[in-house]
Amino acid sequence: MACANHCLSSSGVEIVTLEQIKDLLDAKVVVGDDKLELEISTAFGADLMSDVLAFARSGCLLITGLSNPQAVRTAYALDIAAILVCRGKALTDKFIEIAKELGIPILWTEYIMFEACGKLYREGLTGCIREVIVEDKQRAQ
Amino acid sequence: MPSEEYLEGIYQIQGRDFVDAGIVSSEMKKKLKEKGIPESVIRRVAIVTFEAEVNIISYAEHGTIRYYIAPDAVTIEANDVGAGIEDIELALQEGYSTADDSIREMGFGAGMGLANIKNHSDEFEITSVPDEGTNLRSTIYLNGK
Numbered sequence: 001m002a003c004a005n006h007c008l009s010s011s012g013v014e015i016v017t018l019e020q021i022k023d024l025l026d027a028k029v030v031v032g033d034d035k036l037e038l039e040i041s042t043a044f045g046a047d048l049m050s051d052v053l054a055f056a057r058s059g060c061l062l063i064t065g066l067s068n069p070q071a072v073r074t075a076y077a078l079d080i081a082a083i084l085v086c087r088g089k090a091l092t093d094k095f096i097e098i099a100k101e102l103g104i105p106i107l108w109t110e111y112i113m114f115e116a117c118g119k120l121y122r123e124g125l126t127g128c129i130r131e132v133i134v135e136d137k138q139r140a141q
Numbered sequence: 142m143p144s145e146e147y148l149e150g151i152y153q154i155q156g157r158d159f160v161d162a163g164i165v166s167s168e169m170k171k172k173l174k175e176k177g178i179p180e181s182v183i184r185r186v187a188i189v190t191f192e193a194e195v196n197i198i199s200y201a202e203h204g205t206i207r208y209y210i211a212p213d214a215v216t217i218e219a220n221d222v223g224a225g226i227e228d229i230e231l232a233l234q235e236g237y238s239t240a241d242d243s244i245r246e247m248g249f250g251a252g253m254g255l256a257n258i259k260n261h262s263d264e265f266e267i268t269s270v271p272d273e274g275t276n277l278r279s280t281i282y283l284n285g286k
Contacts, residue, residue, distance in 0.1 A: 050195070050251030053188055054235075066248045073163025074248075077170065077187035079180070094160075102167060 013041045014124025018082055018105060021061070024119050025084070025109040030096060032082065032105025040081055042128035045117050049074040056080060060128035063116055067091050069098045076102040084109060086116045148176075148210040154197040156223060159247040162198050165206050166191035169217075176210065182283055185261040186215050189279045192254040193219035199244045200224045201274065214263070216280045226269040233259060233267075 019036040022029055029036065044056040045063035049070055052062060058079035064071055067089040075083050083099070085091065088110040099106045109116055152165045166187045173183045190206060197204035201223025209216040226232045233255050240250025259265045264280035 047248060048245070048251045049248035050253045053191060054251070054253040054257045058184060068248065069160055070162045070248055073167050074191065077163065077166045077184070077191045079184055 014126070015039045015041050016120070016123050016125055018107065020123070021084065021120065022107055024123060025107070025111055025116055027084065027107040027109040030085075030091060030106040030108050031099040032107075035082075035105045038081060038105065041125065043117070043120060043125050044080075044128045045113055052080075053078065055129055055132060057128035061120075061125070063113060063120075065089050065113060067095055069094050071095075072098045072102060072104055072106075075104050080104070082107065084116060086111055086113045147212070148172075148208075150208055152206045154194055154201075154204045154206060154221075156198060156200075156202045156204075158198055159244075159249075162195050162247070162249070163191050165194050169208060173210070173215070178210075178215070178283060182215065182281055185281050186217065188261050189217050189258050189281070192258045193217060193277060193279075195249050196254055196275070196277075197221045197223070199240060199249060204274070213284065214280050214282050216278065218279075219277045220274065221276075222274045225271040225273050225275055226267075227271050229267055229269060 017036065018038045018040065021027065022036065040061045042057065043061040043063055044052060046052050047064055047066045049066065052074050056062060056078050059081050061082055061084055062075050062080045063084045063086055065087045067085050071083065072095060082105040084107045086109055091108065169190050170183055170187045173186060193206055197219060201221035204219060204221025207218040231237050235256045236252045238250050238252030244250035258279055262279040263282045266278045267275065269275040
């Protein structure tokens with residue numbers, strides 16, 4: 001159920017709707033006008049889809065500056081809830097067409113990734129994972 | 142309830158065709174959803190297929206992805222003609238990559254691919270001959286390990 005302001009789910013996790021994310025980041029809804037009630041509680045930010053494929057979890061918001069069709073297909077493979085394109089990246093017709101076809105909502109903001117992440121974190125969204133555990137032998141010296 | 146029928150098929154992949162990366166993954170996902178296969182299994186198959194596509198597009202001239210959907214497991218087989226892998230153990234290490242800038246500009250080449258395929262597989266096999274090509278096989282059980 002949607003809340004008037006941001007609210008806690010029964011498990012104590014902060015929930016934000018796409019509508020609230022849109023308002024918070026002065027974002028345009030490019031795809032998914034009918035899905036603004038969608039509830040999100042976690043996010044993952046990256047431009048490398050290889051890292052998204054390795055680390056992102058289902059149901060999260062993908063914050064990215066990569067606005068090519070591969071980003072949409074990556075989101076689809078992982079059951080990612082929605083994509084927030086940051087840095088005002090230009091969107092191609094192909095990108096929008098595939099997002100519509102695969103049913104992935106697309107929000108678009110001119111904020112840089114750091115600002116977008118910071119504003120969402122302050123609202124209570126958390127990373128879909130907190131950190132990546134690196135084996136000792138691969139740890140940077 | 143998994144279907145009793147056995148289904149298989151093949152997709153052709155062209156090297157350097159980054160714009161189409163993930164198409165086979167999307168198609169596989171749609172196919173498995175129609176068959177009522179559990180979401181967690183579908184997600185793993187979609188990830189394995191995606192990584193396999195990106196590897197062929199990034200490092201091979203061309204290749205194929207075959208799928209076999211059995212009542213108890215889904216198998217993805219990727220075979221390509223191309224650069225091959227010199228040291229498979231090294232290539233399986235997370236973060237190890239031979240990707241060039243053209244691959245990274247497309248959003249790939251982090252050196253996570255093979256490890257990610259292995260992590261999402263119940264059975265995993267890879268063989269490669271440098272300058273000839275790579276053959277990879279991943280099986281995911283429908284009812285967990």
